[in-house]
Amino acid sequence: MTAEGQDNTDEGDPAPADERSYFAEQPRPLDGGIKPPAQHYHGHRDRLRQRFRDNASGLADYELLELLLFRLLPRRDTKPIAKALLQRFGTLSEVLGAPPHLLAETDGIGESAALDLKVVAALGQRSLKGAIRERQLLGSWQSVIDYCRAAMAFETREQFRILFLDKKNVLIADEVQQTGTVDHTPVYPREVMRRALELSATALILVHNHPSGDPTPSRADIEMTRTIIETAKPLGITVHDHVIVGRNGHASLKGLQLI
Secondary structure (H helix, E strand, O other): OOOOOOOOOOOOOOOHHHHHHHHHHOOOOOOOHHHOOOOOHHHHHHHHHHHHHHHHHOOOOOHHHHHHHHHHHHOOHHHHHHHHHHHHHHHHHHHHHHHHHHHOOOOOOHHHHHHHHHHHHHHHHHHHOOOOOOEHHHHOHHHHHHHHHHHOOOOOOOEEEEEEEEEOOOEEEEEEEEEOOOOOOOOOOOHHHHHHHHHHOEEEEEEEEEEOOOOOOOOOHHHHHHHHHHHHHHHHOOEEEEEEEEOOEEEOOOOOOOO
């Protein structure tokens, strides 16, 4: 090629073999409606879908995440992306619980795919919440724990949540009362009681999360719970438990005989 952009080869001469192979290997652009060539992972997607149909419980976490990413990233090889997400965040639950801006930092996951992952997480939480609606919660305790962990265990800031119950211990309302910092949430017992009276609640289950992952109750957690219990007694309101959730499990102050 000369400085003016003219080709020095004869007009009828074919390009050298190495040039022909170089240009043949370049992917076609996706602009203008040109259909891209078939990718190597298409057959893998079909096989993985069939394995899911045959035995969903037999798939590894990264494979389930791959299946989800098939829909979110139709033109990408999703296996390395799924593995990168799990390597960064640790578990499938932590991937779905991660904030969108951190998900979007993973190579292959943009803002749109990050938002879609949070939609899936919200659907899971809503499903678990449905399992405790219209039920006597003290008889569905594992469902309560599953819902609270899905809703709060992977939050990056502390939240203080209250489950308000009627006289049959059926859920009236589930509300986040306060959101704090990474290691502290201000709780005001009078505000808790005011809201309980507004809802005509006769019992409460207190819940908060530890972003550190360790659900072990602190001295401040115990003292705050006892203060709420003492404030509730004259009003005829019972505090059944205070549950602390984290990535590493949960702790019940009642179960630990701390209240």
